[in-house]
Amino acid sequence: xxxxxxxxxxxxxxxxxxxxxxxxxxxxxxxxxxCLLGTLIGVLPGIGPITGVAILFPITLSLGLDDAxxxxxxxxxxYGSQYGGSTTSxxxxxxxxxxxxxxxxxxxxxxRQGRAGQALAISAIGSFIAGTASVIGLMLFGPPLSEVTTRxxxxxxxxxxxxxxxxxxxxAGRNLFKGLLAVSFGVMLSTVGTDLQTGVVRYTFGELKLxxxxxxxxxxxxxxxVSEVLSLLEDTVRGEQxxxxxxxxxxxxxKEFLFSLGAILRGSVIGFFVGLLxxxxxxxxxxxxxxxxxxxxxxxxxxxxxxxxxxxxxxSANNAAAGGSLVPLLTLGIPGSGTTxxxxxxxISMGIRPGSGNVFAETPELIWTLIASMYIGxxxxxxxxxxxxxxxxxxxxxxxxxxxxxxxVISYIGVYSVNNSSLDITIMTLFGVLGFIFRRLEVPLAPxxxxxxxxxxxxxxxxxALVASQGDYTTFITGWINIFxxxxxxxxxxxxxxxxxxxxxxxxxxxxxxxxxx
Amino acid sequence: xxxxxxxxxxxxxxxxxxxxxxxxDGTGFGSGPVGPKxxxxxxxxxxxxxxxxxxxxxxGEPRWPTRQALWQIGLVIAASYAYGQVLQPVGFIFASAAxxxxxxxxxxxxxQLLLPLSILFPVVLAFIFNNWLELRLPVGWWGGF
Numbered sequence: 001x002x003x004x005x006x007x008x009x010x011x012x013x014x015x016x017x018x019x020x021x022x023x024x025x026x027x028x029x030x031x032x033x034x035c036l037l038g039t040l041i042g043v044l045p046g047i048g049p050i051t052g053v054a055i056l057f058p059i060t061l062s063l064g065l066d067d068a069x070x071x072x073x074x075x076x077x078x079y080g081s082q083y084g085g086s087t088t089s090x091x092x093x094x095x096x097x098x099x100x101x102x103x104x105x106x107x108x109x110x111x112r113q114g115r116a117g118q119a120l121a122i123s124a125i126g127s128f129i130a131g132t133a134s135v136i137g138l139m140l141f142g143p144p145l146s147e148v149t150t151r152x153x154x155x156x157x158x159x160x161x162x163x164x165x166x167x168x169x170x171x172a173g174r175n176l177f178k179g180l181l182a183v184s185f186g187v188m189l190s191t192v193g194t195d196l197q198t199g200v201v202r203y204t205f206g207e208l209k210l211x212x213x214x215x216x217x218x219x220x221x222x223x224x225x226v227s228e229v230l231s232l233l234e235d236t237v238r239g240e241q242x243x244x245x246x247x248x249x250x251x252x253x254x255k256e257f258l259f260s261l262g263a264i265l266r267g268s269v270i271g272f273f274v275g276l277l278x279x280x281x282x283x284x285x286x287x288x289x290x291x292x293x294x295x296x297x298x299x300x301x302x303x304x305x306x307x308x309x310x311x312x313x314x315x316s317a318n319n320a321a322a323g324g325s326l327v328p329l330l331t332l333g334i335p336g337s338g339t340t341x342x343x344x345x346x347x348i349s350m351g352i353r354p355g356s357g358n359v360f361a362e363t364p365e366l367i368w369t370l371i372a373s374m375y376i377g378x379x380x381x382x383x384x385x386x387x388x389x390x391x392x393x394x395x396x397x398x399x400x401x402x403x404x405x406x407x408x409v410i411s412y413i414g415v416y417s418v419n420n421s422s423l424d425i426t427i428m429t430l431f432g433v434l435g436f437i438f439r440r441l442e443v444p445l446a447p448x449x450x451x452x453x454x455x456x457x458x459x460x461x462x463x464x465a466l467v468a469s470q471g472d473y474t475t476f477i478t479g480w481i482n483i484f485x486x487x488x489x490x491x492x493x494x495x496x497x498x499x500x501x502x503x504x505x506x507x508x509x510x511x512x513x514x515x516x517x518x
Numbered sequence: 519x520x521x522x523x524x525x526x527x528x529x530x531x532x533x534x535x536x537x538x539x540x541x542x543d544g545t546g547f548g549s550g551p552v553g554p555k556x557x558x559x560x561x562x563x564x565x566x567x568x569x570x571x572x573x574x575x576x577x578g579e580p581r582w583p584t585r586q587a588l589w590q591i592g593l594v595i596a597a598s599y600a601y602g603q604v605l606q607p608v609g610f611i612f613a614s615a616a617x618x619x620x621x622x623x624x625x626x627x628x629x630q631l632l633l634p635l636s637i638l639f640p641v642v643l644a645f646i647f648n649n650w651l652e653l654r655l656p657v658g659w660w661g662g663f
Contacts, residue, residue, distance in 0.1 A: 181528065185528075198554050203538065233625065234587040409643070410643075413647065424602075428598075
């Protein structure tokens with residue numbers, strides 16, 4: 001008991017150190033810029049959080065910032081873009097990211113009844129409370145779990161990646177097999193380039209630049225940004241336009257706040273624990289908490305018609321899950337969503353390899369600064385969004401003819417700056433076409449990115465494990481951790497299918513129908 | 519039909535990927551019981567099986583773009599490809615100005631608004647990146663700041 005208390009106080013001190021590092025004037029300014037940019041990115045059509053973080057990463061590198069500052073900036077962008085995504089869910093009925101799909105159900109209804117202000121306010125307050133809860137959770141669960149995972153050997157590490165792939169394939173789209181196809185395609189992409197162990201060059205078509213492998217930034221911008229521009233072009237040709245609702249000012253009465261408080265707290269707890277599962281993430285958390293809240297509190301059948309709790313629950317849950325998913329990200333190196341996959345790619349390129357060591361012990365300053373900065377980002381969003389919502393709403397009125405060329409040119413700069421190579425622009429264009437076709441065919445895009453980023457880890461651990469076991473494949477199901485993880489993989493693959501059959505409603509179809517960007 | 523086509527394309531890809539994997543020589547330094555060909559081979563087989571499933575059990579038909587939209591999308595793709603090809607010789611500013619005009623017109627912009635933007639925006643960006651950030655965009659025909 002005493003030792004665990006000591007451990008918690010050490011983490012608390014570490015977090016304080018993190019706050020101290022994050023609270024320098026420069027870092028606060030970066031967090032502010034990041035939150036503003038992020039919200040802008042989340043609100044704008046055509047650039048979601050994945051694209052935003054992917055485009056900004058190489059540009060951030062050109063700023064010449066140190067690692068901590070880069071992380072603060074990008075983490076704030078990530079948080080801001082999630083909040084911006086909720087804003088468009090409420091005002092436009094267009095979710096910015098998969099995680100705010102559920103918010104449209106009651107949020108847009110509230111906006112249509114002229115209560116957009118309340119919806120936006122409860123979303124900001126719920127997110128803040130959930131963010132606070134998840135930072136505490138992260139402090140409690142992160143370091144001990146990180147210590148457990150340092151005992152993982154290659155077979156365990158391989159199996160954990162398999163679970164992440166299973167979850168993301170199972171949850172990302174309507175069709176499990178298309179999810180698996182996407183994740184396999186991503187892993188195939190990760191095998192392009194020079195094999196690290198033997199120096200054998202694989203799948204490069206003789207192209208020198210491909211020997212370093214596929215860059216995730218190039219693939220992410222192609223798959224998400226370029227394909228979105230193509231999709232929006234099709235909408236323009238078809239003459240489709242979205243109708244948005246206005247929000248004059250953001251506010252809630254204390255009565256409304258107290259009415260939603262239960263939903264917020266429950267959402268925070270569910271969100272955090274869902275976020276803990278490797279490979280799930282904010283979107284699943286939002287759906288689960290909405291489902292639970294509906295069952296628990298919807299006695300008058302008001303959910304879906306503009307019930308404020310229907311906004312509070314998923315908005316808190318997706319924020320808590322974003323914090324919770326930092327636990328598998330930082331301890332196992334397993335991202336819970338497309339955006340955190342990009343964050344992982346960024347950490348790896350900084351030389352931090354979560355999962356292969358105890359990052360809480362090895363690079364505590366950086367990790368706790370990251371955590372502290374996410375919290376500061378949360379607070380900043382709460383303070384920013386109340387006065388600035390009118391401005392963000394104005395952004396929605398910017399015409400697409402103005403935005404799309406700008407997004408494309410900024411994407412080109414982002415991609416070009418990765419290697420100063422025009423070949424990357426060609427590859428980006430190619431992935432843009434692929435992304436467009438895949439969206440049509442409902443092949444989810446996020447698993448491709450996860451496969452690409454984690455593929456290398458998968459293969460290295462696969463080979464190391466087999467070297468250690470002298471080619472004996474049963475090493476992957478030997479030991480209780482591996483058996484547990486293998487069972488978990490099977491459960492997450494088939495549970496949604498079984499549940500849908502039992503309940504006779506297709507949970508995932510509802511999810512996919514809502515137009516998730518996954 | 520579309521899913522079946524995707525399945526066939528994936529099957530071909532899987533075949534090529536697996537055959538190619540068999541040519542990787544993993545007998546040199548650093549290889550154990552499994553070399554650089556093992557995971558790709560397994561992955562290729564898995565991918566082929568998933569492709570076969572798609573062929574056997576395709577989903578319903580998606581909504582494909584109309585002929586007009588398809589033509590315009592093709593134009594964006596061609597412009598984007600060309601951008602990569604001409605970026606180095608022509609330079610960031612002119613290449614970007616051209617693509618802004620093309621994309622803007624496709625998104626039904628008015629030319630008198632689009633033209634000034636197409637010059638102003640790349641010039642501002644180039645100025646910011648070349649002077650304030652440590653990133654050199656290709657200069658090309660423009661000269662330098």
